[in-house]
Amino acid sequence: MEHYIVKLDVGGTVYRTTKDTLRESEFLCNLVDGNWSENLSNQKEIFIDRDGFLFRYVLLYLRTGQLDVDKQYWKSLRNEAEFYIISNLATMVNTMIDEEQLKKPVFRLLTQEEFITYSNINVTGFRRGLCDRTAVGPGKEFITSIQCDVTSYNCPREIPVHKESRHCGRACNKAKGDNYVGYSSKETIMYLVSNTE
Ligand SMILES: [Zn+2]
Missing domain, CATH: 3.30.710.10 (Potassium Channel Kv1.1; Chain A)
Known part of the structure; x- marks a missing residue:
């Protein structure tokens, strides 16, 4: 059957x-x-x-x-x-x-420092909309640059791994000077990169 x-x-x-x-x-x-x-x-x-x-x-x-x-x-x-x-x-x-x-490409927003480690492109002069989809390294493509204000925490002892106040301990708090500012904001260019690896 x-x-x-x-x-x-x-x-x-x-x-x-x-x-x-x-x-x-x-x-x-x-x-x-x-x-x-x-x-x-x-x-x-x-x-x-x-x-x-x-x-x-x-x-x-x-x-x-x-x-x-x-x-x-x-x-x-x-x-x-x-x-x-x-x-x-x-x-x-x-x-x-x-x-x-x-x-699927994974998109990442990189700081200038991070971007430089990925690419051998001279980053000065990049502005929004320029150099679209330029290869910046194996499997990585630069999409665009974005100008924005980036707020960052300032560790009183300037320890780079202390990226947030909760990372700081007693020694850091003791080191605070009179003019200490916890967070500061600065204009930064971020780089949007796609990672196709
Ligand atoms: Zn600290």
Whole structure:
């Protein structure tokens, strides 16, 4: 009976396939076995309360082992693969999602000092909108520079790792002079860089 036609109504969309095609899905095989009628003329559609559109891709995978599905459906398709218990399909979609994630650039806002360590570009003269998407190092691209006020904490002992008042201890507090200013603000150019590594 492996090659008899199985009719599945998935969320209102009817698909016809064979049990042999469904063999990789434990869920679908059990469902077909449980609903199988020897009298084929009376064989009803088996209703599955899942998304009918996505099942198209599930069935495409079961038939061909291939997947040709738009990015926007990947996460939903992974849920379907898990529901129908098709572990190879779930793994395949997960790999696609992971690889896509790695391709996504990570944007970082760098201070001038940080930017200089990344690049061998002379940074003087960079202004907003200039030098768009210039490579500044392996896998790193300079997007734009932003002029802004950056507020920073001043450790009374000028210890560089004391970036916030909570980093300072008693010795720092004792070292405060009469003219001590806790926070100061200065105009700074920040560099927006994308990291595609
Ligand atoms: Zn301190």
